[in-house]
Amino acid sequence: MFIESILKERTSVRAFLNKPVPKEELITIFENAQLAPSNCNVQPWQTCVVSGKTKDKLKDAFMKTLMSGAAPNPDFNWLAQYKGIHRERQFGSANALYNSIGIAREDKKARQMAMIRNWQFFDAPHAVFFTMDKYLDIMGAVDLGIYAQTLSLILSEHGLANCMQGALGQFPDPVREILNLPDERGILFGMSFGYADEEAAINKTKTDRELLNNAVAFFN
Template identity: 30%
Template sequence: MEFSAVLRSRRSIRAFSDRPVQKDTINDILLDAIESPSSSNTQPYKVAVADGDTCKQLGQELLSRYYKINKIQRLPLPLKLFSAATSQAMPDGDYKPILGKYPGIFQNRRMATGKGLYDTLGIARGDKQARDEAMARNFTFFDAPVAIFVFIHPSMKFTALVDSGIMMQSLMLSATDRGLGTCPQGALGMWRSPLEKYFDIPKGYKLVCGLALGYPKEDDKVNLYRPEKLSLDELIIVKK
């Protein structure tokens, strides 16, 4: 595709088909991603690629933890504290908090995006169960056959986060150009320990987030949703 078409075609896919992604295709996408610029070419990131049975098993473990912590949140305070202390479900990610209230206009944009997504899914504002189920799908990667987890080395401080973001954008655009879809997921940074069962994570590297990868499920309305982007007037800081 033309580059501008790739940019405008990319969106967060939340329903994937069961069509597998060949390892050669994954590697080609990653080879594109590592062409990304980084601060002084330090490339302070690594990725863990879960596919096949690893992807399915990891998804089920993350989903189980989500349901456990969701249940704990509904308990009376004394039981909540006890359960939190004794449960293995509590988040053990490297960056906290992953989710929370956003300040000012950013919360407004977040809420508008969430409303648009739930409207597309036909979920009413007061339907907590349906909202919980929609959130739960994050942890099985929206049925994607591949999940990619992004790690950075914190010795590079904020530049590592900038560089990993650039690398992820290159990865997502490369996938789009090949007819695949992606969904970057901050929620996949909530738990690190399950990943350590499947991957030999190098010492010092910290988990940032994850990303679902696969072929979009055709005719699923959720994949048609695209939130409103900034206008140029909102983006550009005016001269004095």
């Protein structure tokens, strides 16, 4: 598949079939993702792929954390309040998502329930946590973003869908505990992936993009 057609066809997927990806295929996918570039080739990503019992354990721990009323405590500076046009686009993407599943703007409870699906990995068979040493801060975050997009494109080439999730970096403590990660390791964000449930209404969500002229300036 050419990159252009992947880019035109890909959307974030939030409902998956109950069908794991074969282990050998997972290895090939993550081996290829290792080819992502990084600043000075430091390759800061420490990728944790979770499936099966470990994924279920994490889901339970997230549910417990949410039920306790705990506030998000991300390892990195992820809680920026969007302003102006960014805020408008944030609302646009949320509306596209909630409209696809028939949730009204004022139905706060239903929106919260839909949000909780993030920490259930949208029932995907696999999820990834993009982690790195905390001290790397923004330099590592740039590399992890590039790595995640590389992985997303590879997954598409394999007929697999994904949803990147800032939500998976919001409660890092249970992740560190269950995956037995050292304290100095930060969880930046994550991604659920697997085979898309093509019938699911939520997967019909379509976001738009800014016109080229408003996003890109060409200087001669």
